[in-house]
Amino acid sequence: MDPKWNEDLPIYRxxxxxxVAMMLEGVxxxxxALPSVRNVAAEYRLNPLTVLKGYQELVDEGxxxxxxxxxxxxxxxxxKQLLKDERRRFIDKEWPLVVATIKRLRLNVDxxxxxxxxxxxxxxxxxxxxxx
Amino acid sequence: MTSLVSxxxxxxxxxxVKAVDNVSFEIEKGRIMGLIGPNGAGKTTLLKALLGLxxxxxxxxxxxxxxxxQRKELMQNICFIADVAVLPRWIRxxxxxxxxxxxxxxxxxxxVDELLARTKIRPKAKVRELSKGMVTQLHLSIITAIDAxxxxxxxxxxxxxxIFRKEFYANLLNDYFDEERTIIITTHQVEEIENxxxxxxxxxxxxxxxxxSMEDLPGQFVELMTxxxxxDTARHLNPIYERDVFGQKVLTFxxxxxxxxxxxxxxxxxxxxxxxxxxxxxxxx
Numbered sequence: 001m002d003p004k005w006n007e008d009l010p011i012y013r014x015x016x017x018x019x020v021a022m023m024l025e026g027v028x029x030x031x032x033a034l035p036s037v038r039n040v041a042a043e044y045r046l047n048p049l050t051v052l053k054g055y056q057e058l059v060d061e062g063x064x065x066x067x068x069x070x071x072x073x074x075x076x077x078x079x080k081q082l083l084k085d086e087r088r089r090f091i092d093k094e095w096p097l098v099v100a101t102i103k104r105l106r107l108n109v110d111x112x113x114x115x116x117x118x119x120x121x122x123x124x125x126x127x128x129x130x131x132x
Numbered sequence: 133m134t135s136l137v138s139x140x141x142x143x144x145x146x147x148x149v150k151a152v153d154n155v156s157f158e159i160e161k162g163r164i165m166g167l168i169g170p171n172g173a174g175k176t177t178l179l180k181a182l183l184g185l186x187x188x189x190x191x192x193x194x195x196x197x198x199x200x201x202q203r204k205e206l207m208q209n210i211c212f213i214a215d216v217a218v219l220p221r222w223i224r225x226x227x228x229x230x231x232x233x234x235x236x237x238x239x240x241x242x243x244v245d246e247l248l249a250r251t252k253i254r255p256k257a258k259v260r261e262l263s264k265g266m267v268t269q270l271h272l273s274i275i276t277a278i279d280a281x282x283x284x285x286x287x288x289x290x291x292x293x294x295i296f297r298k299e300f301y302a303n304l305l306n307d308y309f310d311e312e313r314t315i316i317i318t319t320h321q322v323e324e325i326e327n328x329x330x331x332x333x334x335x336x337x338x339x340x341x342x343x344x345s346m347e348d349l350p351g352q353f354v355e356l357m358t359x360x361x362x363x364d365t366a367r368h369l370n371p372i373y374e375r376d377v378f379g380q381k382v383l384t385f386x387x388x389x390x391x392x393x394x395x396x397x398x399x400x401x402x403x404x405x406x407x408x409x410x411x412x413x414x415x416x417x
Contacts, residue, residue, distance in 0.1 A: 007400055010350070011327060042306035045298070046327045047164055047346070 011046060015054030023063065023079050024086065030079055034064060034072040136161045136282060136314050137182060141190035144177050144338075151177040152188065153338035159331070161281070162311040166325055167318045168408060169335035175318045176215075178335065179286055182316070183212055195281060208238060211275040215287035219267060221260035225253060229274075236278060244277035247307065265296035272300060276308045283308065285317040289324070297321075301328060326404045334411050341411050350401040353410075354390055356383045358397030366396050373410035384410040 005011050022028040037055065041048040055072055058064035063078040102109065137159040144152040152174045159165050169175045180186040184199030184206055192199060197206045219228065225248070232239045248255070251269050259267060268288065275283060289297040301324070309315060319325055332349075334342040344352060356366055363381040367374075369392060371383035384407070390399055402410065 005327070007403065038306060042302040042304075044327070045301045045305065045324075047330050048305065048309065048311075049330055050327065 012050050012053035012057065015040070015046075015051060016057040019054070019058060020063070020082060020086075023074060023082055026079075028074050030074050030076045032074045033070075034074070036071055135159065135193075136195060137316075138193045139190070140192075142178075142181060142188050142192050143190055144174075144181060144186065144188040146177075150338045152181065154190070155335075155338070155340050157333065157340060157343050159314060159316065161314050163330045164309070164315045164317065164328055165331045165333060166322075166329040166404075167316060167333050167335060168322060168404070169318075170412065173335045174338040175335055176286060177338075179212075179284055179316070179318065183210065183284060208236075209280050210282040210284065211278055211280040212284045213268070213271050213275065213286065213288045215290050219259050219271060222258060224256055224258050225270065226255040228259070228270075229255075232274060238279045239274075240277045240279070244273050247273040247276060265292050268292060268296065268300060269303075272303060272308075276303070281313060283313065283315045285315065285319075287319055288317065289319065289321065297324065301325070322404045322408060332404065334408060336412050342407075349407070352386060353402055353407055354385050354388065354393060355400050355402045355406065356385065356393050356397050357381070357400070358383070362396040366393060369393070373414035375409075384414070 005014055009017075019028065019034065028034070034055065035043075037048050037051045040046070040051045044051075055064060059066060059072070063075055063082060064072050065075050066072055101107075102112070135158040137157075139158075140156050142152055142155050143150065155178070167175050167178070177186065181188045181192060182194055182199055184194075184201075184203035187200045194206060195209055199206050223231075229241060229244060233241050248270070251266070251273070253262060253266050253270055253273075259270070262270065272288075289300050292300065304315070305328070317325060317329075329346050331345050332342065333340055356371075357377070357380050358366060359380050363383065366383050369385060369388050372386050373384040375382050384402055385393065393399060
């Protein structure tokens, strides 16, 4: 299966985002091995340097660590760190845009909240918050 | 000296026609270089010169050797897949492998057997009984089993179906390529190899019109999608090419900062196919 790359963002960055998404979704957990650079390059037909650069981003962010001769692994506590960072990023970057859209479209905030306010999802987020 | 290939003022004439016209470039090891040009641009002539299959003027060094004069030594360390099938059609696969084992010092029989075991190619089959895709598969397996430092691919996937093409590149990366090895590849299917490349070279009328690392392209080139007055303003910044898309104007710029264009419309980095058209057609306009 071929991923669709978005033209506006360098591929290494999208690769980084994809791994991050997998961590947030719990597909990759703390201590798990990342697929090898060679495998990812072959699978997606990417230059191995591109894959390496994406992985290096994750290393620089402390989410992934290199173990000599064994490859790349998800750092202990990476998921927790990530949730914290992603929440911050959402509130700083995305939320103002959402608010602007809500205002522009004159949406009813109460109705919107009612729609997402299912007991299941709020319980889930409460549990995540306690995790901090 | 990290350059694996070094060309200085290389020229090749066929009678009065300049197939390659005074080109200079370097290719470092561990890179995947895409050589892209229209038909008759001089790609194959340039590859032939690199492989020592043709003499040329100027100075050319491949793995520190003169390809034309030291061809025998060079051949131990480079491999080539041509756009035309070169494997003899009458030979059986195992006969071919036996033969290679006796003539090529760096050919690993066990490696090729291992690679072929993953395919549907039977050792007893004759080359002419194999499909076009399987011949390419066989060729790539042989080349992967040779511990060569440079691999030259001239339209390697031409005429192959999409499954074989994808598999070809996946195998190339999985089994052949590493940071000690270098690949030079020509193809018309630019989209297919775009993300695979570390460097790209455009050639037209025997001349190099672009030689850049893929990483540098976003800094060098930008496309602006715009219309009306903004398009007029942008035209003063000397775009190299302009085209229409859904009634909008798309202007390609070289060496113009994104900051200068950001207020005028939507910006993006052109993909290789668009850039190719802009460079080749833009130059002729």
